[in-house]
Amino acid sequence: MVFYMGYVMQSFKNPVPYVPTNRKTIRKMIEAAGIKNGDRIIDIGSGTGRIVFAVAKKHDGEVIGIEKSPILYLISRLKLLFQNKKKIKFVKGDFTQYPLNGINIVMCFLTPEGLSIIEKKLTDELSAGAKIVSHLFPLKNATGFKETKVLLNKKKKPSYLFIYNKL
Secondary structure, three states: HHHHHHHHHOOOOOOOOOOOOHHHHHHHHHHHHHHOOOEEEEOOOOHHHHHHHHHHHHHOOOOOEOOOHHHHHHHHHHHHHHOOOOOEEEEOOOOOOOEEEEEEEEEEOHHHHHHHHHHHHHHHOOOOOOEEEEEEOOOOOOOEEEEEEEOOOOEOOOOEEEEEEEO
């Protein structure tokens, strides 16, 4: 547990720290994505694969998790051994280098800095009709996308999902 907490705290030095998405939010992300049979879904900065595994349980399409951290990638791969899901793929690498051609839905929980790093890539590589589901943070410049906000909670500081449909 001490190692885990140390790793989480250390990750905050990166533009994309490790912050696991809770199950309730993951369910809402999947619902908001409107996934159809055959969709190819990618989770950018997939951490331990929580979103990837949740999507794969409910949908038949290919689900890809991209994770730069060797530790989180290894955890995802180990969890995959017990899932026996052939449609799940984990890639160890930088999400800015992974091609998005043919991806229908991008799931992410990135910081504003992380989103700004990949925003041009999303705009350039996603096809018309593709969707981005971003937990908590919006794109700074959503040119070429139709934005929809979905309220997650009504606490003192409400939180949202931001859904972008590529035009």
